[in-house]
Amino acid sequence: MERSNEIGRFILRVFLGITFFVHGLAKFQGGIENTAGFFESLGLPPFTAYVVAIIELVGGLAMVLGLGTRVVAILFAVILAVATVKVKLAAGFLGNGQMAGYELDLALIVIAIYLSLAKTSLFALDHVLFRSKEA
Template sequence: MNKNEVGTVILRVVLGLVFSAHGLSKFQEGITNAVGFFDSIGIPGFMAYVIALIELIGGIAIILGIGTRIVAVLFAVIMLGAIFTVKLSAGLLGNGQMAGYELELALLAMSIYLVFANKSVFSLDNKLFSSK
């Protein structure tokens, strides 16, 4: 295992932790809050459930290394949606009333990296579907 593989594993685990924590918090704090917010910005409320499930289940999957590329694409789409529908008007670092899109941009970059990265030696995908 080389340094790039170690870095990829660290990136994958951190990304999964952040997304799973955000998904879990949506359910713990009451998903109806997220539904109301989505409705208020013109996105159908049911999408709050979809996003929260992708974040929670996808976060766990990416930590384990299951379907990493697919989950990373979903995360990238979510981050693009967050940036362009909510955060862009606040700017990169925020406007004093709302946080900027710096976190979303970092998570987007991490997700895109994982879309193109090789399978990690420390992933279930590699263990289950290895051709060796």
């Protein structure tokens, strides 16, 4: 039973990491200045676009590797919560025809929260680097 839990956590962690890595990469490839302008139109300081993109890019890679999983998961949950409230909430759960809803964002928040609460996985660098002396 424990092995299947490990595999499940591994799958969720890698999926979440890849998802955020790709989103961070897209922000830089599409012109981070455009993202900064979008953030400003939402009433957020433009520099937050850089902060979010770096967290997504570096945090996504760290999540895939299982390094700093709990901290990165919390950062992802915060980013998603702000994005949901600032952008997606008005479109509704399933969207409004012009914009996607927040159902995927909510699912990713749940995954991030789970990973922030779950114990370190055997398939993570956190486990290798920071395992207790009792283990």
